[in-house]
Amino acid sequence: MRYLPLEPADRQAMLAKIGAPDIDALFADVPEEARLDGPIRDLPNHASEMAVDAAFRKMARKNSAAADMPFFLGCGAYRHHVPASVDHLIQRGEFLTAYTPYQPEIAQGTLQMLFEFQTQVARLFGTDVANASMYDGSTACWEAIVMARRITKRGKAILSSGLHPHYVSVAKTMARFTRDQIVHSAPELAAEGDTDGLLDRIDDDTSCVVVQYPDILGRIADMSALADKVHAHKALLIAVVTEPVALGALTPPGEMGADIVVGEGQSLGVGLNFGGPYVGLFGCSQKYVRQMPGRLCGETQDAEGKRGYVLTLSTREQHIRREKATSNICTNSGLCALAFSIHMTLLGEAGLRELAALNHAKAVCAADRLAQIPGVEIVNESFFNEFTLSLPLRARRIVRKLADDRILSGVSLNRLYPGEAGLANGLVVAVTETTSDKDVEILAAALQSVLESAGEEVSV
């Protein structure tokens, strides 16, 4: 077998050295009744690289790749062009096949990269510090809520209706077990989110308020007033960013008073990947550093006085503190953090701003175009590269119909909020630098024709 270097003769020699008559002798601790005889049943035997490759090509062809059709999905995962050099670099064996940098003398590559990543994330978010990554945005969001509980010693988290419903679900699932209280209601198809409405809900039991920026419908709201109110109650403001590219154009949450900013970093470097692996971003103010979850890389010196980097503050972590750790996270999302960081380095300040401007301008054009379709309304007053359409029909039906015509038209809110009748006609449409004018035209034409023929059906 191509991945196994031992030859039969090696095995014999090694057994001899060990003093075991055969391989079974090494499994002597396994009780008789638990031992399997012969190969595992119901599974095929080994296959050549060619055969495996062919099997996967066959399965891959059953999926509609975004590259092959007009594509408008967002809602927490965005399609951006990732420069070819990113994927080239993350495949360097020294990055790809390294472990967590526990031996810093021979892991300075990963460590320095993490230090740079932390700095990039902190600057993007407008926070003092950032960690070395979480699994994804949704788990980062829950970890932020836990951190707020730890800091405030209170158990009530207020989640904005604009927070991604999966993030809300994760928090609700976890809170059920940790006995935290979650306050949340579903959004409405309205131009404004609930940022103002939240003000009234904050009280002295509140550990934190969580707002998404831009929110699940693409709306953008100033969180400064919220921050003031939250802070007045000695609670924390947590901001969630699912589209980091937006921060190339928008005032960062940290500047508006958010204490913790978490996000999904997938947009930069990582790709869609059907939902994972992604990379959770986690930034906060300096004063909360010792309450942060996850790994942190810090600067130090070596025995010769040369600058170097190490994992630090690990007394927060499970491998040292065990049940008293700030989180149970161990393996995080290192390689995705690398991809994010390389993409960010290629962009730089100027590139990220240009990318953001391009996304926004394209989205504005697309919104204007789609708004021309009879029966279609744009819900948003503000948006970055994603906005919500209010349609005269259930969006889910339209999404499926258009998918049959090889147009991936957006995310129907029914998929995300199956119980909410008031959202069923909502379609969230994302537009990025990868969306061409022609894509928008195709969508507009197809949407119009679907609506027209549905109108006819109804009128018949």
Added chain:
Amino acid sequence: MRYLPLEPADRQAMLAKIGAPDIDALFADVPEEARLDGPIRDLPNHASEMAVDAAFRKMARKNSAAADMPFFLGCGAYRHHVPASVDHLIQRGEFLTAYTPYQPEIAQGTLQMLFEFQTQVARLFGTDVANASMYDGSTACWEAIVMARRITKRGKAILSSGLHPHYVSVAKTMARFTRDQIVHSAPELAAEGDTDGLLDRIDDDTSCVVVQYPDILGRIADMSALADKVHAHKALLIAVVTEPVALGALTPPGEMGADIVVGEGQSLGVGLNFGGPYVGLFGCSQKYVRQMPGRLCGETQDAEGKRGYVLTLSTREQHIRREKATSNICTNSGLCALAFSIHMTLLGEAGLRELAALNHAKAVCAADRLAQIPGVEIVNESFFNEFTLSLPLRARRIVRKLADDRILSGVSLNRLYPGEAGLANGLVVAVTETTSDKDVEILAAALQSVLESAGEEVSV
């Protein structure tokens, strides 16, 4: 522009240091009348990575990739499965973006690889030594003829009719200028090649006889008797191998008395690439080493007595000997040699033999299947993974018809020998480990139906 690190401020500072008022001043040596003003006309300006990528995807889609349809082409370029690790490794920046190893202290990676490559090629060919690669098989073949001339001081080269017609063309083109004499005739659609027939043509003016093994129609002939006769006349026997995989199953030319063995290494590691880059293989007996063209890597020691490798015998080469060099070759095919060598290392003795056996067995099955089609005859008595069909019609017409049905059925001899009416009905079919039984069935069925409907046309 993404590939240019200089910023406007850098350029200003550098011009200041140089003492030049502007960039034009640095082009002062260019006479006024030859200077272009403004950007080049008739060419587009710079484009984003995304745009260039899209443009190439569009052009790529206009080609029928072998992976997407039954595929049976050979005749000097073969489709084999290249393990994924080969492509991964040759993309390591340290291999990909290095130069020819002129500074051996920091090029041991390339040098050791070349030393291993030379050893692999020599062993495969059954020659004493091999060089560090040529451009491809066809130019290696001409270089071998030149080398024979240099050794024998005679100018008549006899080329077997079984030699790839492109290789023949190259030799004829060059010989016209170098005043060498080339003896050659086109092959016939017969079970045997001209190996025996060549015996009579050898005389004391002959510098070399060149035979291909297996030949252009896929036939395999023993060259031992030929070697004896050639050597009796103090000429050299040059063997050409366009499918190195065959030597996993066949007695190597070196063992049958060939003095120089050249070949096309594309089959291993390199891929089809529409004809290039490929990699020329060049082996010969020890005694002719100093007459070889191209680079050679040799073992030596460093100042501490550690084993190391260097380019050697460069007094044969153009950069030292200039017009007296054995060849004008400089840049060769290093990265393809690396790919070849990695693939060969993955295969090893056992793997190459298995691969060869699999190719041969599949080809035998395919030949048996195709021979069942009424009107189709297999020309070959012997073959490795490629054989020639004699069809009742011009093969070119059939190839085009089947290509319209998305079957790439083989190489029509008419394409290679446009002038030879006797070959027009010949179709050369190659079968490798990448050919499935289903592919063969599809070809057989389609071929039969084309022949049947053509038969009807004729009978109508």
Added chain:
Amino acid sequence: MSMNNQGGPTRPDAVRDNAEKPATGTFTGNRALMLEEPLIFEIGAAEETGVDFDEAPETESRLGGLERNRPIGLVGLSEPETVRHYTRLSRMNYAIDLGLFPLGSCTMKHNPRLNERVARMKGFADIHPLQPVDSVQGALEVVHRLGEWLCTLTGMPAVAMSPKAGAHGELCGILAIRSALEARGDAREVILVPESAHGTNPATAAFAGYRVEDIPATPEGRVDLAALEERLGPDVAGVMITNPNTCGLFEPDMKRISDAVHAAGGLVYCDGANFNAIVGRVRPGDLGIDAMHINLHKTFSTPHGGGGPGSGPVVFSEVLAPFAPLPFVEKQDDHYVLIEEETAEDHHESSFGRMVAFHGQMGMFTRALAYMMSHGADGLKQVAEDAVLNANYLLRSLEDVLDAPFGGSGPCMHEALFSDKGFAEGFSTLDLAKTLIDEGYHPMTMYFPLVVHGAMLVEPTETESKAALDEFIGALRSVVERAKAGDETMHAAPVHAPRRRLDETGAARKPILVWKEPEQAEAAE
């Protein structure tokens, strides 16, 4: 994983200004191919970039008045500089691709390159998690097939695919246990965890709201069954047992442990991080466990990537299956359906809910399934056997020079555990590890598990050849002999690595976690 000095960070002895600075003799500080590299912030610039874009159409901003009006503070590099920066950084790392990486418990095995190719096929890499399910049937097929493989290999009836790594899988399992107990109206509060357990086990139990208590070990390095039985009772929700355990030993009493826990009304979580030792030879399902996570990034070779991403699917017993989290994939005739919020309502009401956005680590699923299909049933069994053979070969080739505390009790599984007994006064596991670095090896896991003094946990994996092991044995023996002889130079090791020992204490005392412009950094002093 590893820790320095019993969990405390190291501070090198010789942090003195300019002390012992060995002259590299170079002006640049480079040593030929070992190149120094500044931070991007020191070489990049705000206006520099390595990307080009088409021009944006002219539009009016609809950003709600929140346009950014201060610089972000990022720097860019051109593409050539970017490639060089990260290539240089990469060269400061050790990796499996360079040599033996014997980190016990971490399973640093070869990562096949086919799997990288497969994961990047656009049909997997370029699809959105919320596309209509009809447009992602191939992706759902991968998830489903991989789940089937995992169920078959473990002998368990159900699997949850969404957990993002091992610890997340543990969380998934513990939440299912808690859900099942609560569904019975049984509000138990304690999870028992052996002392030798990986830190994520107690951390997970606590994260899920449980109290954690230790289970003691026997002198042979196994769970003390009698002590465990004694502790079981109506407050114990369950146990978390690692099997094979973190001493590299199989728990022969596993079935009896499970039975005892079940008898006491609890449930059994198994940490399957070491499943690689037994895959194809033992089905955890036959040992009575209720939930187990599998680190695809260990047993099934998805790359560790310098710290993730991983993937931690969890297999469940019949008892726990109904409580598995959303989403999951079901096959209905020839069609794959995704059971999530929209589709779950009616027929999966006891699911404990969603623990992550979207559907799990697709990019790891493709890789792991490609790995499994490549090996097949026969190959996977050979994987376990070769892993165990390699570990025992190391154990028996080293036990004459290194103390193997459990070596006498029989063969080990996939990893061999040693202690620092016999080292000269003042010589530690840390010194040995750092000296191994100079020899061209990544050290083994140090100071874990906690039950052994100066623990060294060595896991070679099945992808090492006998020759590679022999070389490693030679190097390790030479280093051990130096540690026993008290070779002072070991305290200075490593000397050939990109950096000498680093001051971890200093780093933690005054953490510098982000780069600051020199002026700012000074002001912050």
Added chain:
Amino acid sequence: MSMNNQGGPTRPDAVRDNAEKPATGTFTGNRALMLEEPLIFEIGAAEETGVDFDEAPETESRLGGLERNRPIGLVGLSEPETVRHYTRLSRMNYAIDLGLFPLGSCTMKHNPRLNERVARMKGFADIHPLQPVDSVQGALEVVHRLGEWLCTLTGMPAVAMSPKAGAHGELCGILAIRSALEARGDAREVILVPESAHGTNPATAAFAGYRVEDIPATPEGRVDLAALEERLGPDVAGVMITNPNTCGLFEPDMKRISDAVHAAGGLVYCDGANFNAIVGRVRPGDLGIDAMHINLHKTFSTPHGGGGPGSGPVVFSEVLAPFAPLPFVEKQDDHYVLIEEETAEDHHESSFGRMVAFHGQMGMFTRALAYMMSHGADGLKQVAEDAVLNANYLLRSLEDVLDAPFGGSGPCMHEALFSDKGFAEGFSTLDLAKTLIDEGYHPMTMYFPLVVHGAMLVEPTETESKAALDEFIGALRSVVERAKAGDETMHAAPVHAPRRRLDETGAARKPILVWKEPEQAEAAE
């Protein structure tokens, strides 16, 4: 390119048994991340393999009785060992991706990774050269578009795409010249080549059957026009001029040279290896040349790959166009046709024929065209300007410490030339180069061109930042100062590289070109 000691190979001073062996202090000989690696033949085995195949169907052999009956003598490695072997080897190489690679005349610029992706699209990488032309229209489009770019950039009417590298392009050009002359019935025999020319120029002319004579240079490093005119006559078939030339200078008299040669009945070949200095600013077609090759692997950034593959298309004047080799691509309406043996007969009868199998370096065409489209007309001009700016910056930043023989005569083009004048007795360009290695740099081209003593030809290319240049300048100045001061340690350099200086004399005296089993090797002694 470069040579040691004026073309003679080096033998390090200190090849004495065990002399001066600096203790690495390690048992393995490794130095942390700098790992020693044996040959595959020393670690592999005949029965080992890194591939799996489906089983072959049972058939009878039809190999004509020539079944192999002796072992090949190959060894295999499993995939993990293979990946490690080549990864370790790669780490012993310097490369552009690691740092400045200032090899004059070689144009070691950044190789964009987009181009690697493009070349691997299956529509280009997985098509056969003999597929029906209708099934490869996109490939032919690439060839044709690239040809158009080259013609437009050079201002020449025709292009031959098949030559495999620069030297092959030279051959193509010279054969066209000879064909054109012969077509006139003019059998001239001599090609004139400047002394400073690259070795391939005279070698090519000889390979094509010509006699070669030198053209002298002026003290300013240019072609001596007067001497050239003197030599022209009825026996001179043509000249081969490199412009910009190998001293890094533009030939201001190029047009006059062309006119003179033409007036004497000859034709003008231009070596375009240095086209990168002038692309977008000068069209060679305006200088009266008849043929010029372009190294796509220099000017247009296709990777050098440790020695190729390259690609050397040749542009032609109207006079030579009819003689261009087969095959080539023509656009007919919206369709691309491939003119080769089958299709050429009637309408391209004066072609000198085929010079290589198939149609040229497709894998380089895709890369080069992607590069050109990325830069565009504006970017390519900037490329030339930045390349020239960088070279002049180096020239002016170093000329106070290094002798620049032609520095006084004005700016250089894309490369700066220095001599060893002023080095202390016994210190050579070679010592400087080897010392630069320790500083983390690949040395410049040494001892070429031959017209300057101890030549150092430094080509930074446009893909180096000012900061990178400043660092290099600092390092080089420090080394030059040591050479002038006679720092003896330079004779030992490099000391940090994977190997110290290698014995090239010994290697050539008794060449060992292939590995032999130790027994055999001994027997051969």
